[in-house]
Amino acid sequence: MEENNEKWICPSCGKSNDKNFCFFCGHPKPKTKLNSDVKIRKSNRAILIKPNTITPEINQPEHESEFKSTEKPQLEQNDKENKINNKMFSSNILIGIIIGIILVFAILMGIYIVSGNDKIFENKATITSSEKKEVPSVDSDLSLGGLELGYSVDQMHEILGKETSIDEKGIYKFYNYSDIQVGVKNGKVDALVSNSSAVATKRGIHQGSSLEDVFNKYGDNYNKMDYDDLVLYEYTFAANNDKNGILRFAISKSNNQVSYISVRIPEEENTDTQSSDTNSNKSSTEKNTNMASANEAVQALNSYYAAITRHDMRAAYNVLSDDMQTHMGSLNDYADGYKTTLSDSISNVQVTSNSGDEIALSYTLTARDSYNSNSIKEQTFACTALLSKKTGSWHIVDMSAKKQGERIMSR
CATH class of the missing domain: 3.40.33.10 (CAP)
Known part of the structure; x- marks a missing residue:
C-alpha cells in the first residue's frame, strides 16, 4: 500500500501520524473525505479544547462589530426619545409659566375687586352713618x-x-x-x-x-x-x-x-269736646261745666276704689247709690266680699258720655287678693260705671265688669 506522508489526526486516539496506520493505536488512516471532516473536527476540537488560544486581537473586531451593530440603533432611539422628552419638558415648562401668569393675574384682579368693594362699602357705610340721625331724647312715655x-x-x-x-x-x-x-x-x-x-x-x-x-x-x-x-x-x-x-x-x-x-x-277722650263742638249754641260756660263734672265723676270713682284698698268699707259703700246698696246687700254683706282684697286700682279711665249731671266712664280695674297665704292673685277687668249727681253729690248708680285676665304671683 502506498503511504502518504501527509500528517493526519487519528480519529480514535487523536494523535498526529504520518503513516497509513496510527502509530499509537493502529487505527487506519481515514480516507480523503474523512480527512476533511476530521480537519473540521480538529478545528472544532481545538476551539473546544483550547478556547484561550484565540487571541483577543482576532475576536475583538468581531465583538466590536457585533456591539456597534446593536448599540447604534439603540443610541439613535435614545436620542430620539431624549429629544421628545426635552420637547415635552419644554412644553410643560411653558404651560406652567402661562398658568402661573394667569393665576397671578387672577389674584391681582381679585385683590383689586375686593379692595374696590371695600372702598364702596366704606363709602356706603360713611353715607349711611352720615344720613342716620341720632334718636333724640324724649320727655313723655307717649x-x-x-x-x-x-x-x-x-x-x-x-x-x-x-x-x-x-x-x-x-x-x-x-x-x-x-x-x-x-x-x-x-x-x-x-x-x-x-x-x-x-x-x-x-x-x-x-x-x-x-x-x-x-x-x-x-x-x-x-x-x-x-x-x-x-x-x-x-x-x-x-x-x-x-x-x-x-x-x-x-x-x-x-x-x-x-x-x-x-x-x-283715644277718640273717647275727645267725646266731650266733639259733642260740644257739634252744638254751636252751647256757651263756653256750659263746656267748662261739663268738663268739671267729668273730672268730679272720675275723682268720685277713684275715691271709691281707694276706700276699698284701705279697707274703709263704709266710705266705699256710701259712694254707691241707694239702688246700688240695695243690690249689694247690707254693709256687712258688702264688706265680706272684700275680706281678701289687698288693693283695687283703676287705669285707662275714659269719658264715654257726658250730660252734665250724669257721666259714663270706661276703665280697667286691677284687683289683687290674698291667695293661699303666701301668694297673690291678680285679676284684670274691663269695667264701666255710670255716675250721677242728681242727688246733689256723685254716686255710682250702675257698674259692670268683664274679666280679662288672671295671674298668681308670689308675695
Missing part, C-alpha cells in the same frame, strides 16, 4: 322712636326725614316710614305705630322684647285684652295737651314677645 305725641309735622320731618308715602283717611294723614307709621291730626302727631326692632319706646322696649321686659319697665298697672293671636297690654299716661294717651304693647301668644307697639290719643 313716644316712639324719638317722636312724641303732639309734635308738629316739621318736628317729625326733622327727626325722621322724608316719608316714603302718605295715606289720607278722613281727618287723619298717615306718614309712612320704613320702621314707623305716624298719624297726624290737625297738623299734630296723634298716633304712632311700629313693628320694627329698630324703633323703641322711651324706656327701650321694641319689637321682639319679652313680656317680662315690658313688666320690668312699665309695671303691672295696665289694661289687658285678647285680640286674635295677640294679647294687648295698654298703659295710660298724661299727654302734653292735658289728655290721656295710651301706650299699647301687642304681645304674641306664641312666644310672649312684642309684635308691635302703638301710641295714640
Whole structure:
C-alpha cells in the first residue's frame, strides 16, 4: 500500500501520524473525505479544547462589530426619545409659566375687586352713618322712636326725614316710614305705630322684647285684652295737651314677645269736646261745666276704689247709690266680699258720655287678693260705671265688669 506522508489526526486516539496506520493505536488512516471532516473536527476540537488560544486581537473586531451593530440603533432611539422628552419638558415648562401668569393675574384682579368693594362699602357705610340721625331724647312715655305725641309735622320731618308715602283717611294723614307709621291730626302727631326692632319706646322696649321686659319697665298697672293671636297690654299716661294717651304693647301668644307697639290719643277722650263742638249754641260756660263734672265723676270713682284698698268699707259703700246698696246687700254683706282684697286700682279711665249731671266712664280695674297665704292673685277687668249727681253729690248708680285676665304671683 502506498503511504502518504501527509500528517493526519487519528480519529480514535487523536494523535498526529504520518503513516497509513496510527502509530499509537493502529487505527487506519481515514480516507480523503474523512480527512476533511476530521480537519473540521480538529478545528472544532481545538476551539473546544483550547478556547484561550484565540487571541483577543482576532475576536475583538468581531465583538466590536457585533456591539456597534446593536448599540447604534439603540443610541439613535435614545436620542430620539431624549429629544421628545426635552420637547415635552419644554412644553410643560411653558404651560406652567402661562398658568402661573394667569393665576397671578387672577389674584391681582381679585385683590383689586375686593379692595374696590371695600372702598364702596366704606363709602356706603360713611353715607349711611352720615344720613342716620341720632334718636333724640324724649320727655313723655307717649313716644316712639324719638317722636312724641303732639309734635308738629316739621318736628317729625326733622327727626325722621322724608316719608316714603302718605295715606289720607278722613281727618287723619298717615306718614309712612320704613320702621314707623305716624298719624297726624290737625297738623299734630296723634298716633304712632311700629313693628320694627329698630324703633323703641322711651324706656327701650321694641319689637321682639319679652313680656317680662315690658313688666320690668312699665309695671303691672295696665289694661289687658285678647285680640286674635295677640294679647294687648295698654298703659295710660298724661299727654302734653292735658289728655290721656295710651301706650299699647301687642304681645304674641306664641312666644310672649312684642309684635308691635302703638301710641295714640283715644277718640273717647275727645267725646266731650266733639259733642260740644257739634252744638254751636252751647256757651263756653256750659263746656267748662261739663268738663268739671267729668273730672268730679272720675275723682268720685277713684275715691271709691281707694276706700276699698284701705279697707274703709263704709266710705266705699256710701259712694254707691241707694239702688246700688240695695243690690249689694247690707254693709256687712258688702264688706265680706272684700275680706281678701289687698288693693283695687283703676287705669285707662275714659269719658264715654257726658250730660252734665250724669257721666259714663270706661276703665280697667286691677284687683289683687290674698291667695293661699303666701301668694297673690291678680285679676284684670274691663269695667264701666255710670255716675250721677242728681242727688246733689256723685254716686255710682250702675257698674259692670268683664274679666280679662288672671295671674298668681308670689308675695
